[in-house]
Amino acid sequence: MYTNWRRTLVIVAVAALIAGVMFAGGCQLVKDLYPAKQGDEGGGLATAEQLPGVGPDAIADVVSQTSPAVVKISTRINTGASGNPFVDDPFFRQFFGLPQRQREQEGLGSGFIISADGYVLTNEHVVDGADEITVTVTGFDQDLPARVVGADYDLDLALLKLDAGKDLPFLPMGNSDQIRVGNWVIAIGNPYGLDHTVTTGVISAKGRPIAVNDRQYENLLQTDASINPGNSGGPLLNLRxxxxxxxxxxxxxxxxxxFAIPTSTVARVLEDLKNNVIAVRPWIGVQVRSVDEDAIRSLGLDKAEGALVVGVISGSPADKAGLRQGDVIMEFNANKIGNADDLVAAIKACQVNASVNALVVRKKELRSVSITIAEKPRNIN
Incomplete structure (x- = not known):
């Protein structure tokens, strides 16, 4: 009985020693994963509130830090009419010595300050055609007049300049290439004139191409953070x-x-916008989509490869070169074309006025076509 008791005591002691080692090792592992913040007594484990981006005030802290640099943009466009054709008649008004009647359209959008000296970034469509632009800035009793420094229609970006007479709060530009699908983001703007409205969500997808009216967007960030009319031009922020x-x-x-324009796109053209340099973009004048299973069956292709021409703009380089709807572009300027995005990238890499060759499948026959690259006209996709 005594021997069994000693054996039991030894087993319990060894088990306790092992458990102690495991507990200490486990605590060290947790400390490595979640190190205590500087200043914590004894280097204890970080609480949930101390972990970056997890605390209950993480989003509120970002909003309080960034909101002063988010602005409301108001525009006025002079349409030159009052709506009454008799009263608006210039001969009528001249005969009675009345000034010419004018009607104004007003618009609202968002923007954000990117430098202390008053540069403001927004969408081109927010200020397009505006005769007067004013900006509401936190801390100022009156709206500040703004002028357009540079604009890029295709990218839908515009750079404004404020003369505030003092340094302004501004937002740092992050690297959109590093953001991941599922990362939290915050949108701040003026939907329906409700200034500094905050919405949150995640990055739902990257690299989205969409078409809105006559404008073709590429490589956009998709988000489920609520965006409404008036949000245009406002910032999409990460948790930093x-x-x-x-x-x-x-x-x-x-x-x-x-959808949001990634900052990687802004970085490429910001200096051009500041210097009012209008980008020259190569263009051939085709609408294309990637070859899918339906196209394989209808065109008798061997596999889903190439860019299918679904439209050719009259008078464009593609039209002059003889490209037709239903052609499949397999190679462009010595670049193999696997899908529609490949063709877009290959065209962008060309110089305006350069002559390039394209390999095209038409009625199961491969043919070579010579195309002269042109400058993309405004308002054409």
Whole structure:
């Protein structure tokens, strides 16, 4: 009996020693994963509130830090009419010595300050055609007049300049290439004139191409953070308070689907906007889509490869070169074309006025076509 008791005591002691080692090792592992913040007594484990981006005030902190740099943009467009054809008649008004009647259209949008000296980034469509632009800035009793420094129609970006007379709060630009699908984001803007409205969501997808009216967007960030009319031009922020996108468009047929221009696009053209340099973009004048299973069956192709021409603009380089609807572009300027995006990238890499060759499948026959690259006209996709 005594021997069994000693054996039991030894087993319990060894088990306790092992458990102690495991517990200490486990605590060290947790400490490595979630290190205590500087200043914590004894280097204890971090609580949930101390973990970056997890605390209950994480989003509120970002909003309080960034909101002063988010602005409301108001525009006025002079349409030159009052709506009454008799009263608006210039001969009538001249005969009675009346000034010419004018009607104004007003618009609202968002933007954000990107430098202390008053540069403001927004969408081109927010200020397009405006005769007067004013900006509401936090801390100022009156709206500030703004002028357009540079604009890019195709990218839907515009850079404004304020003369505030003092340094302004501004937002840092983040790297949109590093953001991941599922990361939390914050949108701040002025939907329906409700200034500094905050919505949150995640990045739903990256690299989305969409078409809105006559404008073709490429490589957009998709988010489920609520974006509504008036949000255009406002910032899409990560949890560090950095701008990763410019809120731009919504899907009118769906709720919870919005799109933003990534900051990687802004970085490429910001200096051009500051210097009012209008980018020259190569163009051939075709609408294309990737070859899918339906196209394989209808065109008798061997596999889903190439860019299917679904439209050719009259008078364009593609039209002059003889491209037709139903052609499948397999190679362009020595670049193999696997899908529609490949063709877009290959065209972008060309120089205006350059002559390039394209390999095209038409009625199961491969033919070579010579195309002269042109400058893309405004308002054409």
């Amino acid at each position: 308070g950095e701008v990763v996108g410019i809120n731009t468009a919504i899907n009118a047929e769906a709720q919870g689907i919005g």
